[in-house]
Amino acid sequence: MRLRTTACTATLVIGLAAFLQAALPGTAQDPESAPPAVDEAHDDETPLAVQMEIIEESMSKLRRTVRKPEQDAQSLELLSKIQTAVIASKAQPPAMIARVPEGERSAFLAAYRKEMIAFLEQVLAIEKALLEGDHDTARAAHKAASAMEDTGHETFTDDE
Ligand code: HEM
Numbered sequence: 001m002r003l004r005t006t007a008c009t010a011t012l013v014i015g016l017a018a019f020l021q022a023a024l025p026g027t028a029q030d031p032e033s034a035p036p037a038v039d040e041a042h043d044d045e046t047p048l049a050v051q052m053e054i055i056e057e058s059m060s061k062l063r064r065t066v067r068k069p070e071q072d073a074q075s076l077e078l079l080s081k082i083q084t085a086v087i088a089s090k091a092q093p094p095a096m097i098a099r100v101p102e103g104e105r106s107a108f109l110a111a112y113r114k115e116m117i118a119f120l121e122q123v124l125a126i127e128k129a130l131l132e133g134d135h136d137t138a139r140a141a142h143k144a145a146s147a148m149e150d151t152g153h154e155t156f157t158d159d160e
Contacts, residue, residue, distance in 0.1 A: 048092040054085040059146060062126070066138050072130055075138075079127045086123060090116040094156045112156050119148050 045053075058078045065071040065078065090113055100108045122145040129138035 046092070046095050048089055048094060051085040051089040051092065055082055055089070058082045058085070059142075062142060063146070066126065066130070066142050067135060069133070069135060075130055076127065079123060079130075082123050083120065083127075086116060086120045090120070096156060096158045096160070099158060099160060115148075115152055115155065119145065119152065122148060 058081045062075060062078045062082070065075040093109060094112060097105060097108065122141060125141040126138050126145060129135070129141055
C-alpha cells in the first residue's frame with residue numbers, strides 16, 4: 001500500500017515537471033523535440049513564393065533603371081539578384097504539383113524547368129544588351145521577360 005502511494009506520488013511529480021517544462025517559456029528543451037525554427041516573415045509561403053517575391057520586386061525596380069544609362073550599375077545588380085532567384089526557383093517544384101496526377105508529374109516538372117530556363121535566358125538578354133550599351137534592346141528584353149509572368153502562372157499555378 002505504502003509502496004503504491006510512493007509510486008503514485010512519483011508519477012505525479014514527473015508529470016508535473018513535464019507539464020511545467022512544456023508550459024513555461026524559456027525552459028530548456030530537448031533540441032530534438034523542439035519545433036523547427038519558423039521564418040516569421042515568410043511562415044505561410046512556399047520557398048518558391050519567397051523567390052518569386054524577390055523576382056517581382058527586382059523586375060519592377062529594373063523597369064525604371066533599365067532606361068537610364070547612368071543607372072546601369074543598379075540595373076546590373078538587380079539583374080544578378082533576379083538571376084540568382086530564378087536559379088533557386090528552377091529547383092523548387094510548384095505547389096500545384098500535389099494536384100497533378102502522379103503519371104503526369106515528371107512531364108509537368110520538365111515543362112516547368114524549361115519555362116524557367118526560357119525566363120532566365122530572357123533575363124540574361126537584358127544583361128547582354130546593357131553591357132553592349134543598347135538600352136532600347138534592354139527595354140524590349142525586359143518587356144518580353146515581364147510578359148513571361150502571365151504564361152508561367154497560367155500553366156504552373158492553380159487556385160488552391
Ligand atoms: C516577371 C516574372 C515573374 C514575376 C514578377 C512573378 C511573380 C510571382 C509572385 C508575386 C508570386 C506569388 C508569390 C506569393 O504567393 O507570395 C508568384 C508565384 C508563382 N510563380 Fe511567378 N513570377 C514570374 C515568373 C514566373 C515564371 C516564368 C514561372 C514559371 C516558369 C512562375 C511560376 C510561379 C509559380 C509556380 C508560383 C506559385 C508558387 C508555388 O507554387 O509555390 N513565375 N510569382
